[in-house]
Amino acid sequence: CGVFGGCAGDCEGPAAIGSPPASPRQHLLVMLVGDSGVGKTCLLVRFKDGAFLAGSFISTVGIDFRNKVLTVDGVKVKLQIWDTAGQERFRSVTHAYYRDAHALLLLYDVTNKASFDNIQAWLTEIHEYAQQDVVLMLLGNKVDSAQDRVVKREDGEKLAKEYGVPFMETSAKSGLNVELAFTAIAK
Numbered sequence: 099c100g101v102f103g104g105c106a107g108d109c110e111g112p113a114a115i116g117s118p119p120a121s122p123r124q125h126l127l128v129m130l131v132g133d134s135g136v137g138k139t140c141l142l143v144r145f146k147d148g149a150f151l152a153g154s155f156i157s158t159v160g161i162d163f164r165n166k167v168l169t170v171d172g173v174k175v176k177l178q179i180w181d182t183a184g185q186e187r188f189r190s191v192t193h194a195y196y197r198d199a200h201a202l203l204l205l206y207d208v209t210n211k212a213s214f215d216n217i218q219a220w221l222t223e224i225h226e227y228a229q230q231d232v233v234l235m236l237l238g239n240k241v242d243s244a245q246d247r248v249v250k251r252e253d254g255e256k257l258a259k260e261y262g263v264p265f266m267e268t269s270a271k272s273g274l275n276v277e278l279a280f281t282a283i284a285k
C-alpha cells in the first residue's frame with residue numbers, strides 16, 4: 099500500500115486526499131532486535147495472532163514485518179513491527195532499518211546468559227544506527243522456562259536502570275506481558 103510499501107494486506111492504506119481521518123491515528127514503526135533465538139518472531143506472533151510457535155526453530159532471514167492496530171488512551175495506533183534476524187550475517191540488512199524505527203524492543207533470553215551479555219553490544223549498535231529519540235525497551239523473554247533461567251530478574255532490572263531504559267520480563271509461550279510491552283512502547 100502507499101503508506102507502508104509491500105504491506106501484508108492488513109494495512110488500510112492511505113486516506114483519500116482531503117478527507118480528514120475519522121479519529122486520531124498514529125503510525126509507528128517498531129523494530130524487534132536481539133540475538134538469534136531469543137524469541138523475537140515468537141513474541142511478534144504471540145502479539146499479532148495470540149499463538150505460540152512451538153516446535154522447530156526457524157531463524158528469520160533478513161527482515162519480516164506485520165501490522166497491528168492498538169487503541170491506546172482512545173487513540174488508534176497502527177504498529178508496523180519489523181522482525182529482524184538476530185544472526186550476525188544479516189546485521190548489515192538490519193542496520194539499514196534502524197533509522198526509520200520509532201521504537202525498539204531489545205530482547206534477551208533469560209535462559210541464555212550470552213544473549214544477556216550481548217545487550218551492551220546491541221545498545222552500542224542502536225546508539226550508532228537509530229534515531230537519537232528512538233523509544234527503547236529492554237525485554238527478558240522466556241520467563242516460562244523457570245528451571246532453565248540463568249539471568250535473574252534483578253540483573254535485567256539493574257542493566258535497564260544503568261542505561262535508563264524501561265524493562266519487562268515476557269514470555270511468548272505463556273503470553274506474559276506481551277501485549278503490555280507493545281502497548282507501553284506505543285504509549
Ligand SMILES: Nc1nc2c(ncn2[C@@H]2O[C@H](COP(=O)(O)OP(=O)(O)OP(=O)(O)O)[C@@H](O)[C@H]2O)c(=O)[nH]1
Pocket residue numbers: 132133134135136137138139140141151152153154155156157158159182183184185239240241242243268269270271272
Ligand atoms: N520456552 C519458551 N520458548 C520460546 C519463547 N519464545 C521463543 N521460544 C523458542 O525459542 C526459539 C527461537 O524463537 P524465535 O522467535 O524464532 O527466535 P528469534 O529471536 O526470532 O530468532 P532469529 O530469527 O534467529 O533472530 C524457538 O524454538 C521458540 O519456540 C518463550 O517465551 N518461551
